[in-house]
Amino acid sequence: MKTPQDVITELMKNSEIMLNECETTAGVNSEVFAQHIIESSVVFEGTDFSVSKSNTTSIYGIRTIVDGKLGFMTTNSNESSVLREIASETKQLASLSVPSEHHRIAEKTERMGYSENFDPALQTLSPADLYHYLQLVVDEAFKEKKIALDRAEISCVLQFWTMSNSNGFSQQAAATNCSWYAMGMGKTETEVTSFDYDGGCVWNKANLESEIIKTMARFRQSLTGSLSPRPAKDYKGAVLLHPVAVVDILGHAVEFNANGKNHVDGISSWKNQVGEQVASELLTIRETPLNKERPAGWNPFDREGISTANHEIIKEGRLNFIGHNCFSAHQSGTKPTGNASGDASSLPQIGFSNLVIEGVNNQEVSDAMIGRELGTGLVLKRFSGNSDPISGQFSGVVKNSWWLQNGERSHAVDETMVSGNLFETLQQIQAVGSNLHTTIGGAQAPYILIDGISVTGG
Amino acid sequence: MDTAIRDRLRQILSGAAHWTEMRYHNRRSRSLGVRKGEVDEMNSKHYEGVGIRVLARGSWGFASTSDLSKDGLEKALRDAEQLAQALSERKKHKIQLATTSQLAKGDFFVSGYDDLFTMPLEEKFDFVRNAEEKLSQEAQKIEAAICRYSEVFENKIILTSDGADCHIKLARPELRLIAFGADGSRHSKGMETVGVTGNWDCLFHDKPMESFIAGAAEEAVAMLKAPEGEGGKKTVILAPAMVGLLSHEAIGHTVEADFVKSGSVAAEKMNQMVASSLVTLCDSGHSEYYDGAGGELPVDDEGVLCQKTTIIQEGKLISYLHNRESAAEYGVTPTGNARAWVFSDEPLIRMRNTYIEPGNDTLEEMIAGIDNGYYIDGPGGGQADATGEFMFGASKVRQIQNGKLGDYVQELTVSGKAFDVLQSVDAVSQDFKWDLGAGHCGKGQLAKVDAGGPYIRCQLLVGGSQS
Numbered sequence: 001m002k003t004p005q006d007v008i009t010e011l012m013k014n015s016e017i018m019l020n021e022c023e024t025t026a027g028v029n030s031e032v033f034a035q036h037i038i039e040s041s042v043v044f045e046g047t048d049f050s051v052s053k054s055n056t057t058s059i060y061g062i063r064t065i066v067d068g069k070l071g072f073m074t075t076n077s078n079e080s081s082v083l084r085e086i087a088s089e090t091k092q093l094a095s096l097s098v099p100s101e102h103h104r105i106a107e108k109t110e111r112m113g114y115s116e117n118f119d120p121a122l123q124t125l126s127p128a129d130l131y132h133y134l135q136l137v138v139d140e141a142f143k144e145k146k147i148a149l150d151r152a153e154i155s156c157v158l159q160f161w162t163m164s165n166s167n168g169f170s171q172q173a174a175a176t177n178c179s180w181y182a183m184g185m186g187k188t189e190t191e192v193t194s195f196d197y198d199g200g201c202v203w204n205k206a207n208l209e210s211e212i213i214k215t216m217a218r219f220r221q222s223l224t225g226s227l228s229p230r231p232a233k234d235y236k237g238a239v240l241l242h243p244v245a246v247v248d249i250l251g252h253a254v255e256f257n258a259n260g261k262n263h264v265d266g267i268s269s270w271k272n273q274v275g276e277q278v279a280s281e282l283l284t285i286r287e288t289p290l291n292k293e294r295p296a297g298w299n300p301f302d303r304e305g306i307s308t309a310n311h312e313i314i315k316e317g318r319l320n321f322i323g324h325n326c327f328s329a330h331q332s333g334t335k336p337t338g339n340a341s342g343d344a345s346s347l348p349q350i351g352f353s354n355l356v357i358e359g360v361n362n363q364e365v366s367d368a369m370i371g372r373e374l375g376t377g378l379v380l381k382r383f384s385g386n387s388d389p390i391s392g393q394f395s396g397v398v399k400n401s402w403w404l405q406n407g408e409r410s411h412a413v414d415e416t417m418v419s420g421n422l423f424e425t426l427q428q429i430q431a432v433g434s435n436l437h438t439t440i441g442g443a444q445a446p447y448i449l450i451d452g453i454s455v456t457g458g
Numbered sequence: 459m460d461t462a463i464r465d466r467l468r469q470i471l472s473g474a475a476h477w478t479e480m481r482y483h484n485r486r487s488r489s490l491g492v493r494k495g496e497v498d499e500m501n502s503k504h505y506e507g508v509g510i511r512v513l514a515r516g517s518w519g520f521a522s523t524s525d526l527s528k529d530g531l532e533k534a535l536r537d538a539e540q541l542a543q544a545l546s547e548r549k550k551h552k553i554q555l556a557t558t559s560q561l562a563k564g565d566f567f568v569s570g571y572d573d574l575f576t577m578p579l580e581e582k583f584d585f586v587r588n589a590e591e592k593l594s595q596e597a598q599k600i601e602a603a604i605c606r607y608s609e610v611f612e613n614k615i616i617l618t619s620d621g622a623d624c625h626i627k628l629a630r631p632e633l634r635l636i637a638f639g640a641d642g643s644r645h646s647k648g649m650e651t652v653g654v655t656g657n658w659d660c661l662f663h664d665k666p667m668e669s670f671i672a673g674a675a676e677e678a679v680a681m682l683k684a685p686e687g688e689g690g691k692k693t694v695i696l697a698p699a700m701v702g703l704l705s706h707e708a709i710g711h712t713v714e715a716d717f718v719k720s721g722s723v724a725a726e727k728m729n730q731m732v733a734s735s736l737v738t739l740c741d742s743g744h745s746e747y748y749d750g751a752g753g754e755l756p757v758d759d760e761g762v763l764c765q766k767t768t769i770i771q772e773g774k775l776i777s778y779l780h781n782r783e784s785a786a787e788y789g790v791t792p793t794g795n796a797r798a799w800v801f802s803d804e805p806l807i808r809m810r811n812t813y814i815e816p817g818n819d820t821l822e823e824m825i826a827g828i829d830n831g832y833y834i835d836g837p838g839g840g841q842a843d844a845t846g847e848f849m850f851g852a853s854k855v856r857q858i859q860n861g862k863l864g865d866y867v868q869e870l871t872v873s874g875k876a877f878d879v880l881q882s883v884d885a886v887s888q889d890f891k892w893d894l895g896a897g898h899c900g901k902g903q904l905a906k907v908d909a910g911g912p913y914i915r916c917q918l919l920v921g922g923s924q925s
Contacts (some may be wrong), residue, residue: 045720047550047551048549048551052517053519053521053804055522056523057507057522057524058524069500070500072502073504075504076506078524086504089502093501093579096579097500098497100496102496128544148720148721150844151720184720192721192723265601267602267638267640269643347498385849386839386851390646391868391869393686395869395870395921397848397921399843414845414847415873415919417689417849417871418921456689456690456920
């Protein structure tokens with residue numbers, strides 16, 4: 001079995017082959033982002049195991065800038081001759097482009113090297129171990145008889161990635177993670193609920209069993225809570241957002257509107273508003289890419305190799321931080337912030353990792369307290385619809401949600417739609433819970449009570 | 459290269475101890491993009507590998523590799539065999555495969571591949587630059603524009619132990635234009651997309667580039683001043699793109715046999731009237747009515763020839779969509795719906811081109827019959843539930859008042875229970891259009907699909923504002 005260092009060395013060697021091929025001409029800057037992924041997974045469908053899978057692959061993405069002209073190619077070949085050919089083709093591709101002074105690769109910095117979030121115990125996980133843990137997922141889901149599973153899956157991934165560029169700058173990382181999910185519905189003799197899904201991701205074997213048990217308890221509770229639904233009453237007013245809905249609705253809007261490229265292009269609604277109040281002062285939103293306990297978003301360096309850092313994007317309602325990659329930073333006359341997103345198959349975009357959405361409270365606001373503050377109305381958990389981060393309009397069908405009557409859970413809700421405007425909603429936050437809940441993608445959020453939402457029952 | 463790989467796969471398959479499927483997949487894709495005058499995509503990708511699926515002792519094992527040497531492929535075969543055998547110790551119900559006379563043999567090259575492949579990239583890039591420039595200048599309130607072009611060249615060889623031996627090539631180009639509007643603090647977006655199977659000219663089968671530019675700009679500008687729509691149960695006209703989305707999301711997913719087995723709403727409805735008798739709904743690997751449907755597929759990823767499958771005939775549910783495993787379980791013929799996105803994915807039951815057949819009405823008559831409703835076009839995202847409850851977003855929505863088409867309203871989400879909505883259909887137009895070829899369907903893996911149909915009039919729940 002290869003050690004992480006063996007794999008990293010091979011990725012760096014192959015990246016070097018590509019960089020050398022490109023650097024035969026003056027005025028050429030190149031960057032190679034390389035990944036090696038070893039994945040094993042097992043799938044359960046309905047009432048039985050369905051397939052066991054394995055895949056090992058390497059991917060190389062080479063970005064070349066020839067006199068300001070951009071070319072990018074990706075290959076999954078490890079053969080030296082193919083890598084040289086691809087590197088050469090990238091230059092030809094760039095020659096077709098038009099120049100821009102903003103195309104850049106990262107400068108060499110002192111912060112370079114190897115990072116890991118790696119558990120050797122996951123590296124040695126056998127197919128039999130994976131069957132065992134998937135069986136645990138299934139058994140935990142089926143602890144409640146009124147649940148039908150559509151699909152459950154567990155995957156163990158060993159991932160190694162490197163970035164090296166013609167400025168002599170390089171970074172390397174290795175990580176393990178084991179992720180699982182179950183998708184299903186509540187089911188009785190007379191009814192079938194909407195789908196819901198839940199799961200988790202850990203980087204080490206020690207936490208795997210307890211996290212499976214915790215997430216599947218949440219899954220059971222959501223599906224049984226969706227039984228016997230009826231439409232909500234029509235109204236316009238306050239709605240309590242479940243943490244899943246908070247991430248879905250607010251998280252994506254923040255990511256779009258705090259994106260430096262969208263600021264430069266004038267399509268962010270928060271253009272020229274850094275330091276200004278864009279949301280209620282009760283709200284703070286951070287990114288935490290270095291949090292190892294949420295491995296799906298752990299990211300020691302960005303797509304361009306810049307070291308990442310924690311940032312407060314919105315601080316007590318004020319826009320505090322704009323994310324940049326090298327391109328948007330140069331356009332804006334600032335420095336890249338470590339927010340270049342993407343992988344070897346794509347050019348660097350701009351993104352944020354491991355969002356934490358939290359309240360600014362003088363005192364503890366429990367989940368029960370915030371429910372009592374709503375009194376009577378809709379608690380929105382899952383939102384199946386459209387949310388336009390540009391206009392702020394959102395509209396969709398509620399799923400796995402429920403109705404509160406005088407602060408107490410009354411019944412599940414179906415055939416009900418919600419709509420509103422995100423930017424107005426952000427200003428109309430009435431209360432933010434103190435408890436942070438981790439959602440399936442790794443983002444953390446509390447319950448948030450917002451006003452100005454239209455609720456339309458069927 | 460293709461011949462050498464095919465021979466190597468044949469040789470290795472001949473030594474397989476169990477039923478085995480070998481799928482070589484070579485995908486080349488390119489994407490070109492210009493955003494606000496700057497080149498933001500000049501990309502090319504090349505992925506190549508083999509996925510091997512083994513059915514041993516009634517269990518599946520699947521392994522994939524990008525090592526195309528004889529040793530690499532033999533190792534992948536052994537891995538898949540071992541995974542299948544290990545799984546068989548835990549599997550309760552042993553899998554069987556439907557036998558079929560529809561296994562593909564020979565070459566299946568969809569027209570347009572060579573045309574598109576040899577068309578100079580410079581020509582395509584100049585087109586993208588010009589389109590972005592024109593769109594950004596189309597109206598004063600356009601703050602920024604994006605034009606993106608992408609093309610995918612699929613080259614597959616599929617062999618199975620029981621006789622499939624075929625080579626498939628097809629090309630899928632796609633164009634996307636986005637206009638961003640701004641007026642003071644208001645921001646908006648307008649978008650036009652098209653995706654086809656075929657050559658460059660197929661992109662412009664329905665309308666020229668100028669119409670795409672005008673459409674994206676008009677939507678962005680209109681949305682800057684459009685009011686919110688009124689929510690509630692409404693009589694609506696669905697444009698062909700929305701009919702396609704309804705067919706795909708609301709019906710198509712519920713009749714995928716793996717979904718049916720899990721308890722979808724279609725499970726208890728076979729041979730029942732589930733829709734108005736005006737509705738006949740199909741899923742086809744062919745491009746019905748005219749060439750270029752974005753989900754065209756001559757052979758599926760189990761090596762089964764793709765056919766047209768009628769799902770609902772004049773309102774009655776008559777078929778689900780199957781792979782070979784589900785076909786055996788239901789005692790029917792496979793419908794050619796097993797698809798895998800890349801070589802490292804195992805085939806799942808997926809749709810291809812899903813549509814409602816045209817009827818006898820005219821759009822004008824259908825609009826004239828509505829007192830207070832909406833004309834709905836511009837599909838956004840869409841999802842369906844096992845219950846048949848669906849939602850989809852719509853960005854181009856116009857009011858209909860007293861039989862007349864009115865102004866745009868802000869984008870909306872529409873929802874309903876699939877079969878209830880189809881039962882409410884009271885008019886189907888004579889038109890037909892494929893209009894969902896851009897983008898992908900997601901079900902764990904991506905799949906390139908298309909959908910479309912005529913205009914239909916039905917009842918839906920519209921999510922709008924409440925006073």
